Amino acid sequence: xxxxxxxxxxAVTAVFVPLTGHTxxxxxxxxxxxxxxxxxxxLGDEIAIASPRAGCPAKFQPLADGPCFDKVTLKPxxxxxxxxxxxxxxxxxxxxxxxxxxxxRLYDLFPVAEGLHAEALPFETSGVAVPRDCxxxxxxxxxxxxxxxxxxxxxxxxxxxxxxxxxxxxxGPYTPEGPPLTPGNNGVWHVTESQRVEGSMRYLATPGTCDxxxxxxxxxxxxxxxxxxxxxxxxxxxxxxxxRHAVSAGDVLTKAETDQWxxxxxxxxxxxxxxxWIDKSFMTSVDGCAPVEAIGWWVIGRPDGLYxxxxxxxxxxxxxxxxxxxxxEAYGDDYFIVDCGHDWRKGRPRxxxxxxxxxxxxxxxxxAGDYLRHIGRNNxxxxxxxxxxxxxxxxxxxxxxxxxxAEVTLNKDRSLSARRxxxxxxxxxxxxxxxxxxxxPPESKGFVIVRSMGVSWARAYRWMSxxxx
Numbered sequence: 474x475x476x477x478x479x480x481x482x483x484a485v486t487a488v489f490v491p492l493t494g495h496t497x498x499x500x501x502x503x504x505x506x507x508x509x510x511x512x513x514x515x516l517g518d519e520i521a522i523a524s525p526r527a528g529c530p531a532k533f534q535p536l537a538d539g540p541c542f543d544k545v546t547l548k549p550x551x552x553x554x555x556x557x558x559x560x561x562x563x564x565x566x567x568x569x570x571x572x573x574x575x576x577x578r579l580y581d582l583f584p585v586a587e588g589l590h591a592e593a594l595p596f597e598t599s600g601v602a603v604p605r606d607c608x609x610x611x612x613x614x615x616x617x618x619x620x621x622x623x624x625x626x627x628x629x630x631x632x633x634x635x636x637x638x639x640x641x642x643x644x645g646p647y648t649p650e651g652p653p654l655t656p657g658n659n660g661v662w663h664v665t666e667s668q669r670v671e672g673s674m675r676y677l678a679t680p681g682t683c684d685x686x687x688x689x690x691x692x693x694x695x696x697x698x699x700x701x702x703x704x705x706x707x708x709x710x711x712x713x714x715x716x717r718h719a720v721s722a723g724d725v726l727t728k729a730e731t732d733q734w735x736x737x738x739x740x741x742x743x744x745x746x747x748x749x750w751i752d753k754s755f756m757t758s759v760d761g762c763a764p765v766e767a768i769g770w771w772v773i774g775r776p777d778g779l780y781x782x783x784x785x786x787x788x789x790x791x792x793x794x795x796x797x798x799x800x801x802e803a804y805g806d807d808y809f810i811v812d813c814g815h816d817w818r819k820g821r822p823r824x825x826x827x828x829x830x831x832x833x834x835x836x837x838x839x840x841a842g843d844y845l846r847h848i849g850r851n852n853x854x855x856x857x858x859x860x861x862x863x864x865x866x867x868x869x870x871x872x873x874x875x876x877x878x879a880e881v882t883l884n885k886d887r888s889l890s891a892r893r894x895x896x897x898x899x900x901x902x903x904x905x906x907x908x909x910x911x912x913x914p915p916e917s918k919g920f921v922i923v924r925s926m927g928v929s930w931a932r933a934y935r936w937m938s939x940x941x942x
Contacts, residue, residue, distance in 0.1 A: 503801055504800040504802050507941045509638050510636050510637040512633060513607065515607070515633075519628070520556040522628050523558070524560065533588070536580075536593065547589075556582075558577060558617055561575060561578060567621075568618060568619070573596065580593055580594065595669070596668060596669070596786070603662045603790060604659060606659055607791055611643075639794045643942050662792075671782050672784075674781075675712055676712065677716060678716070678746065680717070680718060686742075687699050687700075710738075715731065715732040715733075716731060726770040727770070728770070733749040734746040734748055735748075763789075765786055766786045771783075798938045802935075803903065803937045806932070808930060809930065810922075811855050811881075850883075855880075856877075859876055860874050862874050862876075864923060865921065867916060872916070876920070876931075878894045906939060907940075910937060917935065918936065921934050
């Protein structure tokens with residue numbers, strides 16, 4: 474007895490109950506070993522260093538709680554601001570890393586007529602550009618190597634990455650191989666940094682009472698939005714976001730605290746707001762960056778009223794390294810083989826008295842009828858060979874052996890009919906802790922010819938991706 478699996482046709486879905494009986498258990502075969510990468514160092518910019526110092530002259534300490542910039546040599550103004558590193562956690566020695574804002578901080582320094590203007594950066598940033606064939610490593614952010622030079626100390630940005638595959642171990646420490654990498658010919662990822670990405674400014678409706686001409690849905694005010702519509706009579710509608718409770722400039726709302734509406738005209742110089750069926754996002758995506766937090770709705774104050782915009786913290790740079798995986802060929806159920814030629818779909822005509830019941834299956838299907846009678850079933854899925862195949866041959870889309878998958882049915886008059894399935898994906902192929910290789914090449918799934926109990930069968934197989942840790 475063989476284990477028969479489900480059938481999915483193009484227009485009809487038929488479910489076949491598995492038979493109880495002999496089931497093959499074939500051990501999987503290794504197709505590809507895991508591909509491990511090599512660990513390297515990537516360098517970024519050289520930046521100045523400044524430290525807090527008691528008694529620092531005011532002109533060198535533009536921020537009351539900032540460092541003293543008296544040792545910093547400014548770049549020419551045409552080259553932009555001078556980046557400066559300040560170590561906040563003592564005792565780090567010649568390697569600085571950790572949590573931004575707690576262990577270290579970055580500043581941009583500008584020359585002004587009064588001396589210096591300094592801005593503390595809200596998030597970590599760098600000039601590290603990782604080559605495209607490399608990946609970032611968990612727990613390996615940009616760090617700073619302190620170099621002591623005759624002209625003064627500088628901090629050199631470093632990031633440890635893996636290239637050509639995943640790392641051999643899931644966590645560090647990692648030991649770089651060879652000299653630091655250069656960009657190469659394949660380009661680089663976005664520089665390694667964090668940034669708050671935002672969308673376009675949107676009109677906001679807030680709960681409360683106001684001049685009736687600016688009121689929508691009775692209890693919301695949308696003065697800036699309605700004013701714009703009044704000044705643009707040719708516009709039929711306008712995007713509008715509504716706050717569910719009273720807000721002030723600087724508030725950050727969650728999605729649950731907002732609704733999205735469409736402001737529309739209603740008669741002569743009147744307006745109404747309809748709820749959107751599907752919410753819209755006007756976030757601006759940045760190539761090489763991915764959000765690491767849920768979108769927040771930031772309330773912005775302007776002279777004519779309150780507006781709102783979406784913002785979310787993004788991490789930018791090389792993507793995280795993949796987990797190395799072995800590729801195994803795993804096996805499922807066996808399917809009865811029908812050995813036919815290319816013209817099997819023509820079938821053979823019935824007797825004239827049965828002409829209304831359609832054509833019978835081609836003669837090459839006769840053994841399938843015997844098989845169904847033997848196992849006591851009325852239907853089954855079979856693999857139809859259009860060319861000769863030998864044991865261990867693989868059948869897949871585009872293989873050199875042409876084949877089809879068909880549903881064979883034993884009719885009430887004991888005749889046999891066959892229907893080709895243009896779409897069939899065998900179930901029951903699995904391996905513990907592995908996933909199907911859905912994006913693999915054509916040969917990653919299909920059937921393999923096997924010999925069992927003196928009979929040839931088409932055994933379903935799939936390639937499985939199995940992480941090594």
